Structures are given as structure tokens and as C-alpha cells.
Amino acid sequence: MQRMKQKHAISIVVGIILCSLLLLAFVYAEPTDSKNQREQTPTLFIHGYKGGPRSFQTMLQRMEHNNWAEKAMVIHVAPNGDIVFGGRLAKHHNPLIQVIFAEDKASIAQQTIWIEDILYRLKNIYEIDQVNIVGHSMGGLTATNTILQDSMNKEFPHVEKLVVIASPFKGIDKNNYFKVNKGNAAVDLRPHSQALTNMIQRKTYFPPSISVLAIAGVSNNYGTDGLVRLDSAMGIEAIVNEKQLKRKIFYNKRATHSGLHELEAVDQRIATFLWKNTLE
CATH class of the missing domain: 1.20.5 (Single alpha-helices involved in coiled-coils or other helix-helix interfaces)
Known part of the structure; x- marks a missing residue:
């Protein structure tokens, strides 16, 4: 016993x-990967109306090839809003995240809801405190709308830098375009649409701390990229302060609406804006 x-x-x-x-x-x-992730600033790439996996694919490949950044994730959003994260963020150099909407003709409001869901998960599951966003065409409108709507929401990472490429803040002033292109997104892309008007009316909610780069192309003698007028592509200037805005216009026959994200000069300008300190 x-x-x-x-x-x-x-x-x-x-x-x-x-x-x-x-x-x-x-x-x-x-320190764990969690701490390392909190110190990272991933960059989300959001495609435009009728875009998809190929919209930013080659740009991201070139950025990786130049050792400017690493593609870390692809996020797929189903038409019903289900979201699938593919990849990992741990210990990547300037991590890139490609966002792909299966429903590529959804409204700005609907896309904003999906981006909010993504940002919430990045903050609360992946412990990301800050992000950059690059949006092409309608993707830039959705990114801007998300910032205007949620800049004070502590459940989301704060946005440090925003790049909008050929984003039509004043709409697409081309009647023939809407004879072919339909859906909720097409409604939002019309000049003076409610969605575009609402963004300008809420401009005071855009944080002055966010640095913004607006990129436009002029590929013809009409002052357009073949689809979006120069003044529309620079229309974010009606929302953000002059001090926080940088502009870059590419005068090139190849600087078309869908060709801008295929130009290496555009890659370089975006990389310098986003990661200047890490490229030096």
C-alpha cells in the first residue's frame, strides 16, 4: 500500500x-508564422467585368519572374458567395493574392460583399493586419467602394495602397457597348449610374492615409483606351485628395483597356509604387 x-x-x-x-x-x-503574417502586406488583385483567371495571370507571373513578389494565394468566389482559399501566406516575399469571381457580371454592391468576406477572413483567420489592392476596370471600382464602405471596420485589414487600372469612375460612354453587354454590372458601368454617384457622395469616408495610383491608357487619337475615356479612368480624383493621388498615363497603341495589364511598363510602375523600399 x-x-x-x-x-x-x-x-x-x-x-x-x-x-x-x-x-x-x-x-x-x-515567433510563429502568425507573427510573420501580421508583418506582411499581401496585395489583392481584382479583375474587371467579364474577367477571370487570365486577367492578371501573366502580370503576376512577370512579377514573380522579376523577383518583385511571390504569388501566395488564389481565392475563388462562387456565384452563391462560397469562397475557397488556395495556397498559403507564410513567409512570402510581397505576397500576391489573385481574386477570381465565377460570376463575372455581378454588381459593384455584390462584389463588395464578396471582397468584405475575403477581407474578414484574411484578418480573423490568417491574421493579416494590412493589405494593398490592385483593381482593373470594374475591379478598381469595387475596391474603391469597399474602402468607402468599410474603412472604419476593425474586423478588416486596413488598406495601405490602392491601384486602379483603367477603372471607369465616370462610366463607359459608349452606347454600342451596352447593346452587347448586359447584367447588373453593365447597369453600374453606365455614366451617372447610382453606384458611381454613391461613391462620389461618400468620398469623405475615403481615408487620407491610403496612397492611390491611377493608371490609364490612351491607345488612339480619341483620348481613350478603346473603351474608357481618359477623364473617366482618372475619375477617382473626384473621390480622393490630391495629396494622396498619383497618376500615370500610358500613350501606346498597346495600352488598350485589356492590354494595359499586359505591358511590362505597367508592371514596373505598379511594383515601384507598392514595394519601392523592397526593390531598392
Whole structure:
């Protein structure tokens, strides 16, 4: 009986020692990937109306090839709003995240809801505190609308930098375009649409701390990229302060609406704007 009590006492002592060792190991452990992720600033790439996987694919490949950044994730959004994250963020150099909407003709309001869901998960699951966003065409409108709607929401990462490429803030002033292109997105892309008007009316909600780069192309003698007028592509100037806005216009026959994100000069300008300190 006495021997059993001794064994029991020894077991208790050993248990206490093991627990103490585990506690010390936890306290003095090296920083985890979670801390590293909090220090990262991923960049989300949002395609435009009728866009998809190929919209930013080659740009991201070129950025990786130049060792400017690394593609870390692809996020697929189903028509019903289900979201699938593919890839990992841990320890990437300037991580890139490509967002792909299966329903590529959804309204700005609907796309904003999907981006909000993505940002919420990045903050609360992946522990990301800050992001950059690059949007082409309607993707830039959705990104801007999300910022205007949620800049004060602590459940989302804060946006540090925004790049809008050929985003028609004054709409697409081309009647023939809407004879072919239909749907909720097409409604929002018309000049003076309610969605575009609402963004300008809420301009005071755009944080002055966010640096903005507006990129436009002029590929013809009409001052357009073949679809969007120059003044419309620079229309974000009606929303953000002059001090926080940078502009870059590419005068090139290849600087068409769908060709801008295929120009290496555009890659370079975006990379310098987003990651100047890490490229030097």
C-alpha cells in the first residue's frame, strides 16, 4: 500500500515537471508564422467585368519572374458567395493574392460583399493586419467602394495602397457597348449610374492615409483606351485628395483597356509604387 502511494506521488511530481517544461517551451518559443503574417502586406488583385483567371495571370507571373513578389494565394468566389482559399501566406516575399469571381457580371454592391468576406477572413483567420489592392476596370471600382464602405471596420485589414487600372469612375460612354453587354454590372458601368454617384457622395469616408495610383491608357487619337475615356479612368480624383493621388498615363497603341495589364511598363510602375523600399 505504501509503495503504491509512493508511485502515485512520483507520477504527480513527474506530471508537474512535464507541464512546467511545456509552459517554458511555449513562453520562450521562436515567433510563429502568425507573427510573420501580421508583418506582411499581401496585395489583392481584382479583375474587371467579364474577367477571370487570365486577367492578371501573366502580370503576376512577370512579377514573380522579376523577383518583385511571390504569388501566395488564389481565392475563388462562387456565384452563391462560397469562397475557397488556395495556397498559403507564410513567409512570402510581397505576397500576391489573385481574386477570381465565377460570376463575372455581378454588381459593384455584390462584389463588395464578396471582397468584405475575403477581407474578414484574411484578418480573423490568417491574421493579416494590412493589405494593398490592385483593381482593373470594374475591379478598381469595387475596391474603391469597399474602402468607402468599410474603412472604419476593425474586423478588416486596413488598406495601405490602392491601384486602379483603367477603372471607369465616370462610366463607359459608349452606347454600342451596352447593346452587347448586359447584367447588373453593365447597369453600374453606365455614366451617372447610382453606384458611381454613391461613391462620389461618400468620398469623405475615403481615408487620407491610403496612397492611390491611377493608371490609364490612351491607345488612339480619341483620348481613350478603346473603351474608357481618359477623364473617366482618372475619375477617382473626384473621390480622393490630391495629396494622396498619383497618376500615370500610358500613350501606346498597346495600352488598350485589356492590354494595359499586359505591358511590362505597367508592371514596373505598379511594383515601384507598392514595394519601392523592397526593390531598392
